[in-house]
Amino acid sequence: MDRFLLQASTYASSIDGLILLIGVLVGFWFLLAEGLFFWLIWRFRARPGEKSQYLTGKEKHVKRWITIPHALVLLCDVFIIIGSVRVWYDVKQQLPEPDSTIRVIGQQWVWSFQHPGPDNVLDTDDDIYTANDLHVEIDKTYHYKLESRDVLHDFSVPVFRLKQDAIPGRSITGWFRPTVAGDFDIQCAEICGIGHGIMAARIHIEDANTHAQWISAASAATTP
Amino acid sequence: MADTVADVHQHESAGHDDHHHEQNFFVKYLWSTDHKIIAMQYMFTGMFMGLIGGYMAYVFRMQLAFPGISVPGFGQVSPGEYNALITNHGSIMIFWLAMPVLIAAFGNFLIPLMIGADDMVFPRINRLSFQIFFVSVLVLLASLFVQGGGFGGAWTSYPPLSAESTYNLTDLGSSLWLLAVALEFVAFLLGGINFITTLMNSRAPGMKAYDIPIVCWMIVIASILFMLSVGPLIAGAVMLLFDQVLNTGFYDPTRGGDPILWQHLFWFFGHPEVYVVLLPAIGITVDVIATFARKKIFGYKLVLYTAVATGVLSFFVWAHHQFVAGIDPRMANVFTITTLLISVPIAELLFVMIATLYGGSIRLTTPMLWALAFIAEFLIGGVTGIFLGASGADIYFHDTYFVLAHFHYTFFPIAIIGTFCGFTYWFPKMFGRMMNETLGKIHFWGTIIPFNFIFIPLFVLGMGGQHRRIYNFQHFPELAGPEMYQLREIATISLLIMLAFQAVFFYNMIHSWLKGEKAGKNPWKSNTLEWTTESPPPHGNWPPDQMPVVYRGPYEYAHPDREEDYWPQDEPA
Amino acid sequence: MAHAKPLATLRSATGIPTGRLAVWWVLASEVVIFGGLLGSYLMHRIGHPEWAAAAAHTQTWIGAVNTFVLLTSSFTAVLAHQAAERGNGKEAAKLLGLTILGALTFLVIKSFEWANEISHGYTITANTFWSFYYTAAGLHALHVIAGGIIMGFVAFDAYRGRELHRVELIGIYWHFVDVVWIFLFPLLYIAK
Ligand code: HEA
Ligand code: HEA
Numbered sequence: 001m002d003r004f005l006l007q008a009s010t011y012a013s014s015i016d017g018l019i020l021l022i023g024v025l026v027g028f029w030f031l032l033a034e035g036l037f038f039w040l041i042w043r044f045r046a047r048p049g050e051k052s053q054y055l056t057g058k059e060k061h062v063k064r065w066i067t068i069p070h071a072l073v074l075l076c077d078v079f080i081i082i083g084s085v086r087v088w089y090d091v092k093q094q095l096p097e098p099d100s101t102i103r104v105i106g107q108q109w110v111w112s113f114q115h116p117g118p119d120n121v122l123d124t125d126d127d128i129y130t131a132n133d134l135h136v137e138i139d140k141t142y143h144y145k146l147e148s149r150d151v152l153h154d155f156s157v158p159v160f161r162l163k164q165d166a167i168p169g170r171s172i173t174g175w176f177r178p179t180v181a182g183d184f185d186i187q188c189a190e191i192c193g194i195g196h197g198i199m200a201a202r203i204h205i206e207d208a209n210t211h212a213q214w215i216s217a218a219s220a221a222t223t224p
Numbered sequence: 225m226a227d228t229v230a231d232v233h234q235h236e237s238a239g240h241d242d243h244h245h246e247q248n249f250f251v252k253y254l255w256s257t258d259h260k261i262i263a264m265q266y267m268f269t270g271m272f273m274g275l276i277g278g279y280m281a282y283v284f285r286m287q288l289a290f291p292g293i294s295v296p297g298f299g300q301v302s303p304g305e306y307n308a309l310i311t312n313h314g315s316i317m318i319f320w321l322a323m324p325v326l327i328a329a330f331g332n333f334l335i336p337l338m339i340g341a342d343d344m345v346f347p348r349i350n351r352l353s354f355q356i357f358f359v360s361v362l363v364l365l366a367s368l369f370v371q372g373g374g375f376g377g378a379w380t381s382y383p384p385l386s387a388e389s390t391y392n393l394t395d396l397g398s399s400l401w402l403l404a405v406a407l408e409f410v411a412f413l414l415g416g417i418n419f420i421t422t423l424m425n426s427r428a429p430g431m432k433a434y435d436i437p438i439v440c441w442m443i444v445i446a447s448i449l450f451m452l453s454v455g456p457l458i459a460g461a462v463m464l465l466f467d468q469v470l471n472t473g474f475y476d477p478t479r480g481g482d483p484i485l486w487q488h489l490f491w492f493f494g495h496p497e498v499y500v501v502l503l504p505a506i507g508i509t510v511d512v513i514a515t516f517a518r519k520k521i522f523g524y525k526l527v528l529y530t531a532v533a534t535g536v537l538s539f540f541v542w543a544h545h546q547f548v549a550g551i552d553p554r555m556a557n558v559f560t561i562t563t564l565l566i567s568v569p570i571a572e573l574l575f576v577m578i579a580t581l582y583g584g585s586i587r588l589t590t591p592m593l594w595a596l597a598f599i600a601e602f603l604i605g606g607v608t609g610i611f612l613g614a615s616g617a618d619i620y621f622h623d624t625y626f627v628l629a630h631f632h633y634t635f636f637p638i639a640i641i642g643t644f645c646g647f648t649y650w651f652p653k654m655f656g657r658m659m660n661e662t663l664g665k666i667h668f669w670g671t672i673i674p675f676n677f678i679f680i681p682l683f684v685l686g687m688g689g690q691h692r693r694i695y696n697f698q699h700f701p702e703l704a705g706p707e708m709y710q711l712r713e714i715a716t717i718s719l720l721i722m723l724a725f726q727a728v729f730f731y732n733m734i735h736s737w738l739k740g741e742k743a744g745k746n747p748w749k750s751n752t753l754e755w756t757t758e759s760p761p762p763h764g765n766w767p768p769d770q771m772p773v774v775y776r777g778p779y780e781y782a783h784p785d786r787e788e789d790y791w792p793q794d795e796p797a
Numbered sequence: 798m799a800h801a802k803p804l805a806t807l808r809s810a811t812g813i814p815t816g817r818l819a820v821w822w823v824l825a826s827e828v829v830i831f832g833g834l835l836g837s838y839l840m841h842r843i844g845h846p847e848w849a850a851a852a853a854h855t856q857t858w859i860g861a862v863n864t865f866v867l868l869t870s871s872f873t874a875v876l877a878h879q880a881a882e883r884g885n886g887k888e889a890a891k892l893l894g895l896t897i898l899g900a901l902t903f904l905v906i907k908s909f910e911w912a913n914e915i916s917h918g919y920t921i922t923a924n925t926f927w928s929f930y931y932t933a934a935g936l937h938a939l940h941v942i943a944g945g946i947i948m949g950f951v952a953f954d955a956y957r958g959r960e961l962h963r964v965e966l967i968g969i970y971w972h973f974v975d976v977v978w979i980f981l982f983p984l985l986y987i988a989k
């Protein structure tokens with residue numbers, strides 16, 4: 001996965017690891033099934049004068065060909081479930097203590113972000129509001145409060161492997177912790193009308209200095 | 225096609241019988257209650273809609289690969305039009321191609337013939353079912369041309385976007401779309417009741433439950449599944465319609481409603497629905513494989529039980545579409561477990577089909593090629609479903625092209641490969657003539673190879689984070705790179721090639737229909753009852769005094785006690 | 798076009814007459830429709846205790862009268878079935894007539910009730926409780942209307958001694974309509 005896309009959050013690598021695990025397990029079965037399949041087609045192609053065999057599939061030793069794979073697939077399922085639930089628990093179910101909290105609001109067709117400002121407390125006078133630009137500091141744990149003003153949107157940051165629907169009338173809290181500095185895409189991943197395709201934002205992950213500079217510059221611009 | 229010959233019904237109520245006078249074209253083909261004619265009506269309506277769905281795919285794929293160009297045969301695609309195109313492409317392919325062809329057309333044609341009955345139990349309800357379906361087609365097509373354009377809120381139609389015209393900007397289009405879907409559901413409920421009761425009650429004398437060909441079972445299990453899952457969505461659709469036209473607030477959070485409710489109602493139906501179309505396709509494949517491998521299928525009852533198990537499980541997996549939709553995160557774990565469990569019965573179905581090949585004498589006719597391709601390609605769709613079913617991985621994959629490629633690798637084998645498989649296999653029975661094998665094989669390879677070249681690139685794009693339903697990727701720097709455009713172009717060009725090869729199919733179909741070699745009763749040397757009557761079967765299917773009687777199961781190929789390698793079901797021991 | 802019945806309709810591999818089998822499947826599909834609607838309502842109702850205030854404006858006694866009317870009509874439907882079993886088509890038709898009368902009474906009472914509520918401003922858009930109230934009861938009323946119409950045709954045939962088995966079928970359907978109301982009544986009227 002990291003060949004396709006940078007891993008820029010703490011949980012990106014665990015999600016990719018899970019994908020790899022599934023890939024190996026089902027990949028094995030997939031190759032086995034396809035291999036057997038094509039071999040059988042070749043091996044038992046029609047040859048003149050040869051009649052096919054009469055097998056009912058009722059005898060025990062024949063049935064084993066189905067029941068043993070059956071049990072093994074079930075076993076693989078168990079591994080996948082365990083892996084999946086662990087990752088899920090990490091990303092969605094538990095919330096580590098935040099260093100900072102932001103608010104993300106989707107509306108047709110723009111993302112607005114409410115940063116906590118110099119005092120690092122959300123919903124105070126010095127909050128910084130931006131449209132389509134989210135500024136965060138590297139290696140800090142963030143909580144986001146996700147809201148929507150009209151229809152469903154979906155806050156998706158591919159480099160974080162993060163995705164969460166925004167629902168009008170609710171505020172959904174989640175978390176992330178960036179690990180790589182840079183500017184990345186934020187996409188809206190839930191169809192929200194004709195502007196769904198332009199609902200793009202950027203996330204700017206900055207080191208502590210740059211981030212502090214941005215905060216002071218931005219608050220200077222907003223507070224008269 | 226079917227002639228209106230001798231009246232099979234003389235034995236009862238001769239009083240009001242108008243079979244004997246000459247029937248005009250309208251009565252014969254458009255007002256008929258004959259199950260075979262209704263089947264053909266469904267078949268050709270579905271084929272027509274499939275072409276429209278394919279045309280839409282062509283238009284929006286051109287836009288995706290070459291954004292902003294004027295698409296030949298359509299013109300420039302605006303964002304609103306793009307949304308309407310994908311929405312209606314999805315809806316048409318599922319509700320107006322897969323459902324009518326796999327369930328209604330094959331169900332109507334095959335069930336009475338395969339169980340040795342002269343018609344459906346309620347022929348007039350059957351006709352009504354098609355008429356309602358036809359109205360739904362007209363309503364859907366009309367919805368594309370009204371003020372504001374067709375509905376563009378995706379085939380899943382999530383409110384509040386779908387509920388309020390201030391959000392979706394397609395006031396009339398969204399209501400007509402919803403109405404069309406609702407009418408289609410009613411048509412299939414009526415049809416389904418017919419299929420179920422016919423199979424339960426009208427079997428030929430001697431035909432026990434385990435003598436019924438798998439494909440009939442599958443269509444009926446699918447109908448039951450449909451019937452039991454669609455109810456809540458019908459209720460939900462009424463609520464959504466009221467939200468749209470009466471301005472109620474069922475899904476409006478500011479007025480005490482809940483937008484997520486729709487998602488639950490939709491997917492409670494939506495997931496079983498994918499198995500509703502999967503099972504008939506598997507049924508067709510199993511029958512074709514048994515015939516051309518000259519093999520008894522490996523475990524008849526196993527197929528049946530796993531199909532039922534799949535059906536039952538499918539009621540408990542729906543929220544895997546909503547992992548990141550704001551449901552309680554603890555619930556996601558439950559649905560991960562049920563979703564992964566469903567891989568077991570489906571794997572078993574596929575293993576049975578593969579195992580059936582063992583010891584066979586495989587003939588690679590065109591229908592057989594389609595059947596084998598179904599297995600090979602569906603496996604890809606199936607295993608990629610596991611990535612999505614694992615909640616942790618779905619956080620990343622949700623609503624990317626990975627999902628899209630997953631379900632095209634399931635739906636395409638079902639709705640296109642499966643129908644071509646059934647169509648080429650039963651063509652001799654339907655029209656009395658053989659199809660051309662060479663043309664059939666050209667069409668097969670010309671469809672299968674481009675198919676993989678369309679959707680493999682889309683898997684890669686999905687891994688790269690490309691999201692669905694975006695008409696132009698220029699606003700997302702990570703998605704606008706040149707390699708990504710290359711992949712999109714490969715997909716689109718492959719689609720053009722595939723569409724071009726469909727001409728071969730239509731030429732083959734029409735040419736064989738008119739001039740093909742005469743088929744005779746049983747060209748494939750198959751066992752099931754439909755091959756014991758004329759091709760095409762007359763009105764009433766068999767002469768009234770020669771209705772078939774059944775002595776054995778449908779898959780007795782290569783029985784050791786027989787000289788011939790097949791043993792028709794109706795042949796006395 | 799009057800059609801002769803195909804052989805398929807006359808067979809009965811399960812031993813259950815085809816018509817009855819079909820009616821049961823129709824009911825199965827209806828059960829899930831109403832099930833979905835009432836399930837949604839219940840989920841909302843639990844989430845919104847304040848709806849009790851809106852529900853207080855429904856008139857329980859009217860609902861109770863209507864319950865009584867429907868139950869009575871179900872009873873006459875049973876009597877019609879028994880008459881049909883005895884082969885007495887005329888008697889069955891008369892009793893079905895009474896059932897239709899019950900349906901009409903139900904609808905008349907319902908329309909007075911709704912007119913009164915709407916005139917007080919409790920329309921379908923007033924709030925989501927009222928939306929559910931009108932949708933659920935309206936869907937049920939549609940079933941009452943459809944049942945009444947079909948019953949008219951069945952009675953017409955029965956009077957001439959034709960298709961007597963249909964008296965039983967429409968009876969089964971009518972009991973179902975009744976049972977749905979038995980669920981609606983407490984949910985919409987009594988729960989306050
Ligand atoms: C007929 C079509 C069809 C079929 C058969 C399936 C089959 C499956 N689907 Fe798919 N699915 C769709 C059509 C279909 N799906 C559609 C249309 C959507 C998108 C809707 C939308 O949003 O628009 C979708 C979306 C979708 C999602 C939601 C993704 C998202 O939006 O985030 C998920 C998540 O769990 C999922 C899972 C599965 C699973 C687990 C199966 C399983 O049934 C697959 C089982 C098969 C196998 C597993 C292969 C055989 C087994 C083996 C070879 C053994 C080895 C296996 C193991 C060791 C596990 N599907
Ligand atoms: C059965 C289902 C089905 C089928 C077959 C297809 C077929 C195709 N689909 Fe589609 N698609 C969906 C179901 C289906 N699709 C759904 C549900 C969506 C989601 C919509 C949404 O987001 O809301 C979707 C969305 C979708 C998108 C995403 C758009 C977006 O999110 O922005 C794309 C993009 O490439 C796409 C492409 C294609 C292509 C290239 C084909 C090609 O394979 C098409 C080729 C067509 C033909 C070759 C026609 C041949 C048919 C016949 C000739 C009839 C034969 C009949 C008989 C023999 C009786 N589809």
Ligand code: CUA
Nearest residue numbers: 153188190192
């Ligand atoms: Cu916002 Cu899509």
Ligand SMILES: [Cu+2]
Nearest residue numbers: 494495544545
């Ligand atoms: Cu699903």
